Amino acid sequence: MKVVACYKWVLDEADLTIDSKSRALLTDRAKNKISEYDRNAIECGVNLVEEAGGEVIALTAGTADAKKSLKDALSRGPVQGVFVKDELMAQADASVTAKVLAAAVRQIEAVDLVICGEGSSDGYSQQVGIRLAQHLGIPVITFVNKVSVENGILRAERKLEEGIEVVEVALPAVLTVLPDINKPRIPSLKQILGASKKPVKEISVADLGLEPAAAEPRVQRTELLGTVMNRKHIRFEGETADLVAQVLEVLNKEGLC
Amino acid sequence: MNFELNEEQQMIQDMVKEFAACNVAPIAAEIDREHRFPAELLPKMAELNLLGVPYPEEFGGADADYVSYVIVLEELARVCASTSVIVSAHTSLGTWPIFEFGTQAQKDKYLNDLTTGKKLAAFALTEPGAGTDAAAGKTTAVLDGDEYVLNGSKIFITNGGFADVYIVTAMTDTTVGTRGISAFIVEKDAPGFSVGEREHKMGIKASSTTPLYFSDCRIPKDALLGKEGKGFKIAMQTLDGGRIGIAAQALGIAQGALDASIKYAKERVQFGKPIAAQQAIQWMIADMATEIDAARFLVYRAAWNKDNGLSYGKEAAMAKLYAAETASRVAGKAIQIHGGYGYTESYPVERAYRDAKITELYEGTSEVQRMVIAGNCLR
Numbered sequence: 001m002k003v004v005a006c007y008k009w010v011l012d013e014a015d016l017t018i019d020s021k022s023r024a025l026l027t028d029r030a031k032n033k034i035s036e037y038d039r040n041a042i043e044c045g046v047n048l049v050e051e052a053g054g055e056v057i058a059l060t061a062g063t064a065d066a067k068k069s070l071k072d073a074l075s076r077g078p079v080q081g082v083f084v085k086d087e088l089m090a091q092a093d094a095s096v097t098a099k100v101l102a103a104a105v106r107q108i109e110a111v112d113l114v115i116c117g118e119g120s121s122d123g124y125s126q127q128v129g130i131r132l133a134q135h136l137g138i139p140v141i142t143f144v145n146k147v148s149v150e151n152g153i154l155r156a157e158r159k160l161e162e163g164i165e166v167v168e169v170a171l172p173a174v175l176t177v178l179p180d181i182n183k184p185r186i187p188s189l190k191q192i193l194g195a196s197k198k199p200v201k202e203i204s205v206a207d208l209g210l211e212p213a214a215a216e217p218r219v220q221r222t223e224l225l226g227t228v229m230n231r232k233h234i235r236f237e238g239e240t241a242d243l244v245a246q247v248l249e250v251l252n253k254e255g256l257c
Numbered sequence: 258m259n260f261e262l263n264e265e266q267q268m269i270q271d272m273v274k275e276f277a278a279c280n281v282a283p284i285a286a287e288i289d290r291e292h293r294f295p296a297e298l299l300p301k302m303a304e305l306n307l308l309g310v311p312y313p314e315e316f317g318g319a320d321a322d323y324v325s326y327v328i329v330l331e332e333l334a335r336v337c338a339s340t341s342v343i344v345s346a347h348t349s350l351g352t353w354p355i356f357e358f359g360t361q362a363q364k365d366k367y368l369n370d371l372t373t374g375k376k377l378a379a380f381a382l383t384e385p386g387a388g389t390d391a392a393a394g395k396t397t398a399v400l401d402g403d404e405y406v407l408n409g410s411k412i413f414i415t416n417g418g419f420a421d422v423y424i425v426t427a428m429t430d431t432t433v434g435t436r437g438i439s440a441f442i443v444e445k446d447a448p449g450f451s452v453g454e455r456e457h458k459m460g461i462k463a464s465s466t467t468p469l470y471f472s473d474c475r476i477p478k479d480a481l482l483g484k485e486g487k488g489f490k491i492a493m494q495t496l497d498g499g500r501i502g503i504a505a506q507a508l509g510i511a512q513g514a515l516d517a518s519i520k521y522a523k524e525r526v527q528f529g530k531p532i533a534a535q536q537a538i539q540w541m542i543a544d545m546a547t548e549i550d551a552a553r554f555l556v557y558r559a560a561w562n563k564d565n566g567l568s569y570g571k572e573a574a575m576a577k578l579y580a581a582e583t584a585s586r587v588a589g590k591a592i593q594i595h596g597g598y599g600y601t602e603s604y605p606v607e608r609a610y611r612d613a614k615i616t617e618l619y620e621g622t623s624e625v626q627r628m629v630i631a632g633n634c635l636r
Binding site for chain 2: 068072186188189190193195
C-alpha cells in the first residue's frame with residue numbers, strides 16, 4: 001500500500017506571544033515545527049503500513065524554510081520525502097495548498113491513501129484534506145479517530161458530535177485524522193540519524209505543471225490580532241453559604257453549569 | 258566556527274526533551290521522595306537508543322557523536338539528575354572500558370546487551386580508604402588457576418544493586434603502587450560478590466549508590482580487562498570521559514533551575530508587579546544565564562574534542578569543574594528567587610540544589626579537576 005502523509009511546517013504556538021498594547025502576534029522568537037495533527041497523520045500512515053505492508057511518503061509544500069522539516073518527518077517512519085519548495089507558498093491559502101498537494105500526489109502516482117491532519121495547528125481551516133480529495137476525484141473521510149485497512153477496503157471510525165460513525169471505503173481515498181487517533185511516536189536516536197539517509201525529492205510549483213496563477217490565494221489575511229478576554233469583574237460578598245449560592249447563580253446565567 | 262547544533266543534534270535535543278517531559282518529569286519528584294530507582298525508564302530509554310548513544314551500530318549503539326550524548330544527558334538532568342547519572346554511569350563508566358579496552362570476545366559478550374539496555378553497567382573504583390586517592394585501594398585479585406579471586410570492598414558505586422556488569426579495579430600486585438592495579442569485568446551473580454545497603458544521600462536520591470563486597474569472589478581469568486597492571490590507567494581514562502557526562506548532568510541541573518526561576522519570576526507578583534520586573538531578580542537571572550552558557554560551551558568543547566580525536570583530559574576537567582560549581586551556584590540563586598516557596602518540596606529548585614552538590618564530588622572532586630588542569634597547564 002502506498003500512503004502519502006501530508007504535513008505543514010508551522011510556527012510553534014508555544015513560542016508565540018501577543019503585544020499587550022497592539023495585540024499583534026509576536027513571532028520573532030517562535031521556532032517552527034510539524035503541525036501537531038499532521039504528526040498524527042504521519043503516525044497513522046506508518047502504523048497502517050507496519051500492519052498491512054507498504055510505504056509512507058511524507059509530502060509537504062512550503063517556502064525554502066520548510067526544508068528543515070524533512071528530517072523530522074523522515075525520522076518518524078516515512079521512507080522518503082517530497083518537498084514542493086516554492087516562495088509562492090508563503091501566501092498560500094487552503095485552496096492553493098490543496099491544489100499543489102494534489103498535483104504532487106498525482107506526480108507520485110499509484111497512491112492508495114492520502115492522510116492529512118484534520119486541520120493545521122495554525123489556521124485550522126479543515127479544508128485542505130477535503131479540497132485535496134475533490135481535486136484527486138477520490139472519496140474523503142473526515143474526523144477519523146480509528147482506521148484499519150484490509151484487502152483494499154479502508155474502515156474508519158469518525159468521531160462526530162452525535163456519536164461515532166463507522167464507514168468503509170474502497171481505496172484510493174483521503175483521510176483527515178483527529179489528534180486522538182494515536183500518540184505520535186518519539187523517534188529514536190537511530191531513526192533521527194537515519195533520516196538524513198532517506199531520499200528527498202524537491203520540486204517547485206512549476207515542476208508540477210501549475211501556472212503561478214494557480215497559486216494565487218483566494219483568501220487574504222489582512223490582520224492577525226490576539227483576542228481580548230474581557231473580565232467580568234463580579235465581586236461576591238457575604239458568608240460562605242451565601243457566596244456559593246451567588247456564584248452558582250452567576251454560573252447558571254452564563255450557562256456554565 | 259559554528260556554535261550552533263547541527264540539524265541532527267537539534268532533533269536529538271527535541272526528542273530527549275519530549276521524552277523527558279512525558280516520561281521522566283512526571284515521576285521525578287516522586288522517585289526522589291521515595292528514593293526509588295526508576296527501573297521502568299530503562300526499557301523506554303533503550304527503545305530510543307539512549308543507553309548506547311556514542312557506540313557504533315555494530316555493537317548495538319546509536320553511533321551518535323559525543324556532543325549528542327552530552328545533549329541527551331543534559332536534557333535528562335534538566336528534569337531529573339538521578340535519571341541522567343544512571344545513563345551516564347552506565348554509558349561512560351560501565352560500558353566504555355569494555356568498548357575501549359576489551360578483547361573481541363569481551364566486546365561480543367557484553368557490548369550489545371549493554372548498548373541496547375538489556376543489561377546495565379556500573380564502575381567500581383572507589384573504596385572506603387580510597388576516594389580521591391584512588392591508588393590507595395586495597396581490594397585484591399589473586400590468580401588461582403583459571404580464576405581470579407577478589408577480596409575487598411567498594412563504596413559509593415552508582416547503579417549498584419541494579420547493574421548486571423561491574424567494571425572493578427583490584428590489586429593484582431600490591432608491591433608496585435598504581436602499576437599493580439588491574440581492571441576486571443564482574444557479573445552480578447559471580448560467587449562471593451554481594452551488594453550492600455543503598456546509601457541515603459542528600460541528593461540524586463533515585464540513583465542507587467551502594468557498597469560492593471568481594472569475599473573470595475571468583476571470576477574467570479578472561480574477565481581481566483586489558484592487561485594486568487593497566488587497571489589504573491583504564492580507570493583514569495574512563496573517568497576522563499565520565500567527567501564529560503557529569504559536566505553535562507551539572508549543566509542540565511543548572512538549566513532546569515534557571516528555567517524554573519524564569520517561570521516563577523514572571524508569575525510571582527509582589528508590590529503589584531511580577532518579581533521579574535525587579536532589577537535584583539533580573540541581575541540574578543542574567544548571571545545564572547551567563548554562567549550556564551559559559552559552562553555549556555566548555556562541556557560542548559570537551560565533547561567536540563573527543564569526537565574529533567583531540568586530547569580532552571584538561572578540557573573535560575575544566576568542563577566538569579566549571580559546570581558543577583555553576584550548578585551549585587545557580588541552584589542556590591534559584592531558591593533565592595523562589596523565596597520561601599523555593600525551600601519547599603512544592604517547587605523543583607530545592608531538589609536541584611540537593612542534586613547539584615554531588616557533581617562537585619563524584620568522578621573526581623573539584624579539587625581533583627583543578628589538579629588535572631594545573632598539571633596540564635604547568636607541564
